[in-house]
Amino acid sequence: xxxxxxxxxxxGGAGKSTITKLISSAFAFTGNTCLIIDLDPxxxxxxxxxxxxxxxxxxxxxxxxxxxxxDDLFDLVGRYESDVKFILIxxxxxxxxxxxxxxxxxxxxxxxxxxxxxxxxxTQETIDWYEDLKSRAENGxxxxxxxxxxxxxxxxxxxxxxxxxxxxxLAAREFERHYEIIDQFNPLVTMVxxxxxxxxxxxxxxxxxxxxxxxxxxxxxxxxxxYHFEVALAHAxxxxxxxxxxxxxxASDAA
Ligand SMILES: Nc1ncnc2c1ncn2[C@@H]1O[C@H](COP(=O)(O)OP(=O)(O)O)[C@@H](O)[C@H]1O
Ligand SMILES: [Mg+2]
Numbered sequence: 001x002x003x004x005x006x007x008x009x010x011x012g013g014a015g016k017s018t019i020t021k022l023i024s025s026a027f028a029f030t031g032n033t034c035l036i037i038d039l040d041p042x043x044x045x046x047x048x049x050x051x052x053x054x055x056x057x058x059x060x061x062x063x064x065x066x067x068x069x070x071d072d073l074f075d076l077v078g079r080y081e082s083d084v085k086f087i088l089i090x091x092x093x094x095x096x097x098x099x100x101x102x103x104x105x106x107x108x109x110x111x112x113x114x115x116x117x118x119x120x121x122x123t124q125e126t127i128d129w130y131e132d133l134k135s136r137a138e139n140g141x142x143x144x145x146x147x148x149x150x151x152x153x154x155x156x157x158x159x160x161x162x163x164x165x166x167x168x169x170l171a172a173r174e175f176e177r178h179y180e181i182i183d184q185f186n187p188l189v190t191m192v193x194x195x196x197x198x199x200x201x202x203x204x205x206x207x208x209x210x211x212x213x214x215x216x217x218x219x220x221x222x223x224x225x226x227y228h229f230e231v232a233l234a235h236a237x238x239x240x241x242x243x244x245x246x247x248x249x250x251a252s253d254a255a
Contacts (some may be wrong), residue, residue, distance in 0.1 A: 004034070004082040005243070006095065006106035006144070007088045008099070011122035015112035015151030017044040018198055020090040023243075025207035026066075026236035028061035032085040036061045037076050039102070040092045057205025057213070070101035077105045103133060106144045108243060112151035112192065115178055123148060123185060143161070147187040147243060151192040153178075158193050182249050189249055190242040197232035207233045 004022065004084050007016045027034040038045040048066040063084065077087060089102060098128070103109065110134060113123040127146070134143045156167035166175045181187070192198075201207050207229055214226035223255050 001222060002077075002084050003108075004077065004081075004087045004089065004106045006091065006102045006109045007100065007112070008091050008109055009111045009126055010092070011114075011119050012092075014027065014114055014119055014122070015149075015192060016040075017048070017090055018202065019110065019112050019149065019151060019192060019239075020045060020088050021201055021206065022198065022236045023240055024062050024088055025059075025201065025233065026240045027086050027088075028059040028206055029208040029211075029233050029236060031061070032158050033061050033063070033087045034088060035064055035065065035076070035080045035084045037067050037073060037087065037089045039067045039073060039098065039229070040090055041068070042092070043134050045090050045160060051203075052205030052209070054202060054250070058211050059206045059207040062206060069110070070098035070107045073098060073101055073105060073213045076111075077177060078127060094181075099129070100133065103130075109146040110243060111146060111148045113181060113187070114152050115150070115154075115157070115181065117172055117177075120181055120184070123181075127185070145246065147246070147248075148187040149190070149192060149239070150178075150181065150187050152194045153191040154194055158191055186250060188239075189247045189248045190239045192239065193235065195232055195235075197228055201232075220253070 001031045007020050024034050024036055036045050046066050052058050065254040067078050111126050114120050130146050137143050156170055204210055209225055
């Protein structure tokens with residue numbers, strides 16, 4: 001039976017589709033078949049896959065299917081759950097009628113959160129929705145765990161050690177908010193860094209397919225690029241492992 005990951009957050013531009021592409025890249029690269037269900041009316045993943053197909057940056061371990069409502073979702077999960085190892089569901093957030101359906105088919109929910117005031121507020125709303133869902137669940141009803149993932153984290157914050165001085169080239173408010181968000185949501189240990197490789201992935205296709213092209217290139221510059229894609233993939237695999245081993249940052253003042 002496939003393991004199902006639901007990516008949610010009602011904030012547009014929180015990094016949901018990027019994380020979906022990243023995680024599917026990690027699954028495919030490690031030899032696991034993966035279905036992506038695109039439940040977002042913007043169809044970012046469907047468009048991504050159609051571009052990748054046209055330009056040849058595809059991976060036959062990844063299958064992409066659109067869905068418009070909860071019925072489609074149940075249908076697709078039922079149809080593929082014994083054929084693929086993982087199912088990833090990219091969405092528009094919990095403010096939709098199918099949000100409860102999403103929670104009911106998922107084994108784990110992932111909520112990306114960028115370092116911005118709006119993201120923080122919307123992430124709290126998503127968590128409130130989740131807590132409410134849990135409190136309304138009848139005895140024995142299974143509600144999957146929810147993990148917040150810090151997304152598009154700047155390199156100077158990624159490598160910052162808490163309690164040491166603020167990195168010079170970072171606004172004070174952004175710096176403070178980073179740790180406020182950590183204390184508020186206790187996110188997974190692994191953050192998603194801001195990386196040009198992830199933007200390239202957005203434009204071209206899964207990381208493994210890009211890596212393969214660069215590795216095989218005769219151009220020395222492109223061969224060098226392959227190294228950066230290896231690093232990006234390694235990070236994606238670390239994130240996947242963290243989603244399953246559930247290690248959290250834990251606020252410094254938490255017991
Ligand atoms: N880790 C990242 N590194 C670089 N760019 C990113 C990263 N995460 C998101 N972005 C960019 O931010 C924008 C919004 O991200 P996206 O994943 O589409 O958000 P959502 O699906 O939640 O609306 C996209 O243009 C994407 O390329
Ligand atoms: Mg999206």
